[in-house]
Amino acid sequence: MNSSDISLSKHLSLVLRHRPDSIGVVLDVHGWVPLDDLLAALTAQGSRATRADVLRVVAGSDKQRFEHDPATDMIRARQGHSVPVDLGLTPTTPPDVLFHGTPRRNLTSIRATGLERRRRHHVHLSPDPRTAELVGARRGDFVVLRIEAAAMAADGHVFWRTANDVWLTDRVPPAYLAEDDVPPA
Known part of the structure; x- marks a missing residue:
């Protein structure tokens, strides 16, 4: 993605996950908003984002953070919300092991209390160490933790499990954290 798409993606993340009120849109119970309403609100805030721009960001997001339903022409964030939404996900049996990338500075707290969702609806876990590395590396020096999911x-x-292969759970108690961190590749 180019720099304007990255900026739009970040703005969409803010609006569709945390602050729909910041531009005056209302998410439905499942987190969806009509694309036309989103575009009108963005325009009213001075954005020059077009329908094509938003759909390009939805399609090109490296983590597939957003989804667009062409049948209803609605858009939403797939996960990561701090506002109340029901994503309509079905409980799923996880693989034996999942992974979580996190800044190294958080390790003492995580080892004491586990992984907690904090302001979000769920703890986000990755299906493989590489994906967890990408998540953890966003905030500097990081480690990848193994989670005994089974x-x-x-x-x-x-x-x-979301459509973009992010695993969600309410929390990970310390007992399920593997003591040996996965070294960065």
């Missing part, structure tokens, strides 16, 4: 599921923890 053991968590066996103990009653619920997992969901």
Whole structure:
């Protein structure tokens, strides 16, 4: 993506995940907003983003953060919300191991309390170490943690999988964190 697409992607993330009110749009219960409403609100805020720009960002996002439903011409963020939404996901059995990339400075807290969702709806986990590296590297010096997902599921923890292969759970207690961190590739 070019720099203007990256900027638009970040703005869409803010609006569709955290602050729809910042431009005056209202998400439905499942996080969707009509694309025309989004475009009108962006334009009213001084944005020059066009329908083609937004659809290009939706299609070209490296993490597939957004989805567009052509049948209803609505758009939403796939996950990562801090505003109330029901993504309509079905609980799913996770693989044996999942991964989480995080800044190294968070390790002491994570080892003590586990991974917590904080202001978001869920903890985000990756299906492979490389994806977790990409997530962790966004904030400098990082580590990749192994999550014993099958053991968590066996103990009653619920997992969901989004269409862009992000695994979600409510929290990861410290007991399910592998002691050996995955070294960066």
